[in-house]
Amino acid sequence: MNKLAVVLLAGLAGTGLLAGTAVAQDTVIVGHFGNPTPDQVAAADAKFEKATGWKIDWRKFSAGTDVIAAMASGDVNVAELGSSPMAIAATQGLDLEMFMVAEVIGTAESLIVRNDAGIKTLADLKGKRVAVPIGSTSHFSLMGALKHAGVDPGDVTIMNMSPDQMVAAWQQGAIDAGFVWEPAQGKLMENGTRLVGADETAEWGYPTFDAWVVNKDFADKHKDAMIAFTKTMAEANDAYLADTSKWTADSAPVKTIADRTGAAPDQVPAVLSGYTFLPLKKQIESGWLGKKGADATKATAEFLKSAGRIDSVKDDYTPFVTDEFAKAAAE
Numbered sequence: 105m106n107k108l109a110v111v112l113l114a115g116l117a118g119t120g121l122l123a124g125t126a127v128a129q130d131t132v133i134v135g136h137f138g139n140p141t142p143d144q145v146a147a148a149d150a151k152f153e154k155a156t157g158w159k160i161d162w163r164k165f166s167a168g169t170d171v172i173a174a175m176a177s178g179d180v181n182v183a184e185l186g187s188s189p190m191a192i193a194a195t196q197g198l199d200l201e202m203f204m205v206a207e208v209i210g211t212a213e214s215l216i217v218r219n220d221a222g223i224k225t226l227a228d229l230k231g232k233r234v235a236v237p238i239g240s241t242s243h244f245s246l247m248g249a250l251k252h253a254g255v256d257p258g259d260v261t262i263m264n265m266s267p268d269q270m271v272a273a274w275q276q277g278a279i280d281a282g283f284v285w286e287p288a289q290g291k292l293m294e295n296g297t298r299l300v301g302a303d304e305t306a307e308w309g310y311p312t313f314d315a316w317v318v319n320k321d322f323a324d325k326h327k328d329a330m331i332a333f334t335k336t337m338a339e340a341n342d343a344y345l346a347d348t349s350k351w352t353a354d355s356a357p358v359k360t361i362a363d364r365t366g367a368a369p370d371q372v373p374a375v376l377s378g379y380t381f382l383p384l385k386k387q388i389e390s391g392w393l394g395k396k397g398a399d400a401t402k403a404t405a406e407f408l409k410s411a412g413r414i415d416s417v418k419d420d421y422t423p424f425v426t427d428e429f430a431k432a433a434a435e
Contacts, residue, residue, distance in 0.1 A: 132158040135171045135183030139314070140286055140367045140375045141207060145357045146340035148364060155332035166266035167237040168192075175200060181322035182333070186241035187313045191404040194424040195414050199320045201426045202401075204334055205382050205392050206314035211301035212378030213242050213285045213312065215249065216292040221280040223299065226253035229260050232280040235273060238264040239413070241312035242283040244404065245302045247411050248310030257411075286375045287367035301378070310407065311400065323429070335433035338384040345381055384434045393427035401425070 134152075146152060153160050163180065165171045168189025174180040176198055184206055185193070193200060215234075217223040223232060226249055236243045250257055265273060267288035273279045274292050281299070282292055302312050316337065323330050344351060351358050353370040362369040387393050398421040405417045 130159050131161050132156075132182065133161045133163045133174075133180045135163050135165050135174060135180045135185075137166075137184055137285070137314070138164045138365050139184075139207075139212070140361045140365045140372045141379065142340040142344040142357070142361075142376075142381065143206075143337055144361045144364045145343070146336055148360050151336050151340070152333060155336045156329040157332075158329060166268065167240055169237075169239045172198060175317075175319060178319075181319040182330075183317055185315055185317045186244075187311075187315060187400065187404055188241045188244035188408065189239050190315055190317060190424075191401045191408060191421075192239060192414055194401060194421055195405050195408075195416065195418055200317045201320055201323070201424050202315040202317050202393065202397055203323070203330065203426050203429045204316040204337060204384070205387050205397070206316050206337075207379040207381050208306075209241060209245075209285075209312045209314065210303035210306075210378045210380060211298070212289075212375055213245060213283065214289060214301040215246060215281060215283040215299045216289060216296040217281040217299045218274075218279075218296050220295075223281060226250065226255055226300065229255060229281065231259065231261075233261045233263060233278070235263045235265040235270045235279045235282040236284065237266055237270075238262075241302070241314070242285065244407070245300075245305040245310060245312055246283040248305045248308060248407070249300050252305070252308040252310075286371065286378075287365060290367060290371045290375075303378075313400070315397075323426075327429075330429045331432040334384070334429040338430075338433060341381040342383065344376065345383065348376070351376060384430050388427050388430050388434060393425055393430050395422070397425040398422040 147162060168186045171183045171185050172189055172193045175183060190202065221232065223229060236246050247257065263279060267284050270282045270284055271288050271291045274282060318330060351373055353373060358369055358372045361372050367375065382392065390396060401421040401424065402417065405414065408414045409417050
């Protein structure tokens, strides 16, 4: 077992996340974050199972570090993973590759501050308690925002919390702010205000995105199914992009997304608009599944190293990005 697996699996002892070995061999566990996104509709309609021939266990994870550990153990072979934890996994040598961009993150991940916390600017975070899932894209965005504002992270009490833990702490008044995604973000917004979104931190030089990644050996053994999975995911996004105005709170797709994710139907349209979904051909042509994706991963790794999250940065991250399945699916 590699070093990454040992370190991360130790942190998961007793959580039950690695007890999935009893799942039937014909079942493929697909890791995801439960985001309110178009693929939830396709998953509800079992389109992925029909396309791939797999029996899919959609396994929800609260943070990218948990996904990395599950992939390192071999329990999960296909998963959604944020750009920040993906950079960590690639740097540490996990045998994975990004085969599709799930979405480029905008206001769907934001720093929400309590209305009564007296926080009007990023500088006001000094001395405050800010929760974030450590190692996530939200954490990367938070650190980027602090650096942009010239705020020393040491002057802020940064607390590692999962989205569910964050909501509970918020309701108890134990934190002043939280950088998180939906549906937790919406619960914080009930008596909070968006201070900064990931769209702004991207403009400041800290872009984030969610990727679909796969274990390389698994991908080599299941190429046809991987092509079908990619095509189904792309079709789900295309269904939304064809006419975003039809995805209203009372529409069938939005109600399905709400049912599967726990988000309120009237929140889903705004969440969807907080992401940028890239058509598959654009991902290929723009280099997201090639040099652009590799360079973005390296830039993320370099920042994480400067922040003390990882010890080194690889010279080249192209081995961790592939357009093989996207090209075949686009044809």
